[in-house]
Amino acid sequence: MHSLQLLPKNAKVSCFPTTLHSSNAFYSKTLSRRTLLPLKPKAKPYTTTLIEAVLQWNRKPQLAGETPRVAVITSGKGGVGKTTSTANIGLSLARLGFSVVAIDADVGLRNLDLLLGLENRVNYTVVEVLNGDCRLDQALVRDKRWSHFELLCISKPRSKLPIGFGGKALVWLVDALKARQEGCPDFILIDCPAGIDAGFITAITPANEAVLITTPDITALRDADRVTGLLECDGIRDIKMIVNRVRTDMIKGEDMMSVLDVQEMLGLPLLGVIPEDAEVIRSTNRGHPLVLNKPPTLAGLAFEQAAWRLVEQDSMQAVVVEEEPKRGFFSFFGG
Numbered sequence: 001m002h003s004l005q006l007l008p009k010n011a012k013v014s015c016f017p018t019t020l021h022s023s024n025a026f027y028s029k030t031l032s033r034r035t036l037l038p039l040k041p042k043a044k045p046y047t048t049t050l051i052e053a054v055l056q057w058n059r060k061p062q063l064a065g066e067t068p069r070v071a072v073i074t075s076g077k078g079g080v081g082k083t084t085s086t087a088n089i090g091l092s093l094a095r096l097g098f099s100v101v102a103i104d105a106d107v108g109l110r111n112l113d114l115l116l117g118l119e120n121r122v123n124y125t126v127v128e129v130l131n132g133d134c135r136l137d138q139a140l141v142r143d144k145r146w147s148h149f150e151l152l153c154i155s156k157p158r159s160k161l162p163i164g165f166g167g168k169a170l171v172w173l174v175d176a177l178k179a180r181q182e183g184c185p186d187f188i189l190i191d192c193p194a195g196i197d198a199g200f201i202t203a204i205t206p207a208n209e210a211v212l213i214t215t216p217d218i219t220a221l222r223d224a225d226r227v228t229g230l231l232e233c234d235g236i237r238d239i240k241m242i243v244n245r246v247r248t249d250m251i252k253g254e255d256m257m258s259v260l261d262v263q264e265m266l267g268l269p270l271l272g273v274i275p276e277d278a279e280v281i282r283s284t285n286r287g288h289p290l291v292l293n294k295p296p297t298l299a300g301l302a303f304e305q306a307a308w309r310l311v312e313q314d315s316m317q318a319v320v321v322e323e324e325p326k327r328g329f330f331s332f333f334g335g
């Protein structure tokens with residue numbers, strides 16, 4: 001059964017074809033009053049999501065699924081915010097009390113350590129562990145701010161993927177993390193490199209779920225669509241997306257696709273919507289992830305919301321109703 005949602009009079013809804021293969025051009029249509037818009041079965045109406053967003057601060061999220069939850073953070077297109085999302089969601093999960101190991105699988109161009117401000121503490125990497133030069137726990141860098149959070153880098157910066165290193169090595173690594181004396185982590189987040197070559201294949205191999213990061217532009221969406229197909233071919237069925245760098249002013253001016261457009265185009269459940277925020281760049285340069293900012297910023301809160309949904313294997317619904325002049329603060333979380 002599809003749930004139904006009422007739209008106000010003359011609400012204008014931008015629509016995309018459901019796949020990229022049919023056409024790249026989007027069209028918009030005007031819906032008359034009380035038009036019934038079918039939503040996906042799991043989708044929740046805006047008000048429900050909004051109320052949950054407020055209420056959830058008073059409770060701890062319920063961890064769904066079996067641990068460790070191994071999630072790859074991927075995109076296809078580079079520079080859309082995979083590493084930013086890994087750092088912020090990872091620390092949010094740790095703050096919620098879950099143990100997290102974040103693996104930087106971006107060999108040669110690693111930068112998760114920089115975003116986390118942990119670059120001076122990475123003495124060993126997975127390559128040294130596999131060579132027998134150090135133990136696994138020596139390569140794990142524990143965050144001083146949140147001790148539930150540990151970082152693991154595959155290799156030193158600017159180094160090449162060692163010959164023979166592939167998906168099997170990462171599966172071994174995940175198994176070794178499960179078997180640690182400290183106990184199995186709740187979440188293993190894998191920061192995937194851009195592209196769909198060997199590094200991507202390696203990064204997705206041990207994952208049983210994926211968080212697809214995209215920006216609302218046609219090039220990122222085409223790559224995201226391709227990556228979705230590859231993830232599905234690899235047997236990863238649980239794929240959710242985060243739409244990053246969203247600008248409501250540009251959406252209103254019809255210079256940027258709305259989140260609803262993106263969702264209709266990719267057909268994936270929505271884990272979160274992150275606004276464009278200069279504070280992201282500032283926090284990146286300071287090695288102090290946004291979610292740790294006080295007072296919290298809009299993008300930081302949006303990352304926390306996404307982490308919350310990840311824990312509960314939940315999703316949100318994007319609804320864009322252009323007639324409403326101001327949706328306010330929570331428009332990013334519920335619409």
Ligand SMILES: Nc1ncnc2c1ncn2[C@@H]1O[C@H](COP(=O)(O)OP(=O)(O)OP(=O)(O)O)[C@@H](O)[C@H]1O
Nearest residue numbers: 078079080081082083084194245275276277280281
């Ligand atoms: N919501 C946002 N608002 C503003 N800037 C952002 C936002 N998200 C990411 N950025 C910026 O975009 C740039 C790329 O982000 P990031 O390194 O996380 O992308 P990536 O997908 O990991 O890139 P790569 O494919 O190279 O690994 C960074 O400078 C980051 O600060």
Ligand SMILES: [Mg+2]
Nearest residue numbers: 082083106111
């Ligand atoms: Mg990156």
